[in-house]
Amino acid sequence: MGAPFAEVVIIGGGLAGLACAVTLSDRGIPVSLYESRSRLGGRASSFEDKQTQHLIDNCQHVSMGCCDEFNRFCEMTGIAPYFRREKHLYFVGPNNSRSNRADGQFKINVFSASSFLPTPLHLLPAFGGLSYLSFSEKIELAQGLKKLARMSIDLDQEPTMAQWLVDQRQSQNVINRFWNVVLVSALSESLKRISLSHAQKVFVDGFLRARDHWQVIIPTVPLEQLYGAVILKRLEKQQAKVHLQTGVNRVQISDGKVTGVILRNGQEIACDRVVLAVPHQRVLSMLPDEFPGRESLSKIEQIESAPITSVHLWFDREITELPHAVFVDCLSQWMFNRSRLMQHASEEGFYYQIVISASHSLTGAARQGRTQDEIIAEVIEDLTRIWPETRNAHLNHSRMLTEHQAVFSVKPGIERLRPSQRTDVTGLYLAGDWTATGWPATMEGAVRSGLKAVEFLLEDLQQPESLFLPPSKTSILSKILFRL
Ligand SMILES: Cc1cc2nc3c(=O)[nH]c(=O)nc-3n(C[C@H](O)[C@H](O)[C@H](O)COP(=O)(O)OP(=O)(O)OC[C@H]3O[C@@H](n4cnc5c(N)ncnc54)[C@H](O)[C@@H]3O)c2cc1C
Incomplete structure (x- = not known):
């Protein structure tokens, strides 16, 4: 008797592709994953530093307590023990609101939650203790945060965060020393380009909704050991075929259906389901010049x-x-x-x-x-x-x-450019942090995109299943104070 399901081809071994591969293999669906590089992990990966001969990460990757799906993915794949959760953050800044970097007087502010106060007041002493903001600046900041959290934002007309802060008359010190510090590292963009809705998401999901969401989770080993070793081994154990250094050139589509893929080495692989989990810059060049839905998908070219x-x-x-x-x-x-x-x-x-x-x-x-x-x-x-x-x-x-x-770039208008993981082509699904997840470009966004693509695929296989965790519970006080 043959396998009950035909093989699914996954193109791209970043976190989105890995989340698809693990989830499908766990359900007994055969997968073949093609990754053009010699390592898994995509943008979250390591390389060998010639001088030290050690694996170093292309950049430190961290997640947060609010990254539910990524954190569950780590538990499920057995990599969670290689992360540590930071219950104290260390903010190093000038030792009072009037001093600046030239004074050379820095203070280490330990940011941690109070164990006595209810959420979200548990972080009040931490914000209140920041040495580099004056008392009146902290009041100004609290007012700004409250307003931001309570706002309903029209995605078609939203301003940039920089503009909104000016409109709210937030002072330059508060902008530079608080909003800029938190948002630039969370969203990897400048305030002049960050959309108000993405800024709101950072504070609501990261600090206000639930108790431990703000905690930062840091890998203690190079990323290659996680995605390249532990997850690769797990996939192989599940009979998933992982082809490294095997780039895909094109996805073949005929009569609105996927018929196969052509590898860069010219080999043709027949298949009727493909998850395309590559960066958005690569997608259109891997698809035929004409196929159903190409026009609406071409909006991804505007993603910066x-x-x-x-x-x-x-x-x-x-x-x-x-x-x-x-x-x-x-x-x-x-x-x-x-x-x-x-x-x-x-x-x-x-x-x-x-x-x-x-x-x-x-x-x-x-x-x-x-x-x-x-x-x-x-x-x-x-x-x-x-x-x-x-x-x-x-x-x-x-x-x-x-x-x-x-x-x-999480600029205003970005959500209109991000496509669904389901396409108009039968058997073609998209995954990647850039697809419509509502999350910024993060490991959480990538894992969510993979899960969503698999949900659509399972639906088409007449095996519908809900793959997402229920949303975390919002604290009662946050509901009252911020109308969350
Ligand atoms: C410097 C840096 C720092 C970051 N810091 C953080 C952080 O601290 N926290 C966080 O959550 N996120 C961080 N991110 C973002 C995070 O890395 C990404 O959001 C996430 O890894 C994206 O995963 P992905 O699977 O969507 O895409 P990718 O990781 O880009 O995976 C796509 C894969 O497709 C492969 N591919 C491309 N073309 C082909 C082809 N033709 N055939 C086969 N394979 C192909 C690529 O080689 C790649 O492996 C950071 C990113 C960078 C670059």
């Missing part, structure tokens, strides 16, 4: 991207014991103490990774001729101002990486 830069530094000594830190008023935005997080220092020394999201100013003409070494020196200057010990440390090795198309 934002860059993220990571600076990797290996010092001969530890410059701080903190596992991570968020910087205020600096070029550097987040520091991850990789040696502490991974619990070992390499022969090259103590490894720190600095992340600069929405790094438009470090790319193209905006870079103003600054060399990589100059940018790295600026980052080290930030660290030295905060941890003077850095001055005595010897830099053994460094590298800087910029992913120019790291994430899609």
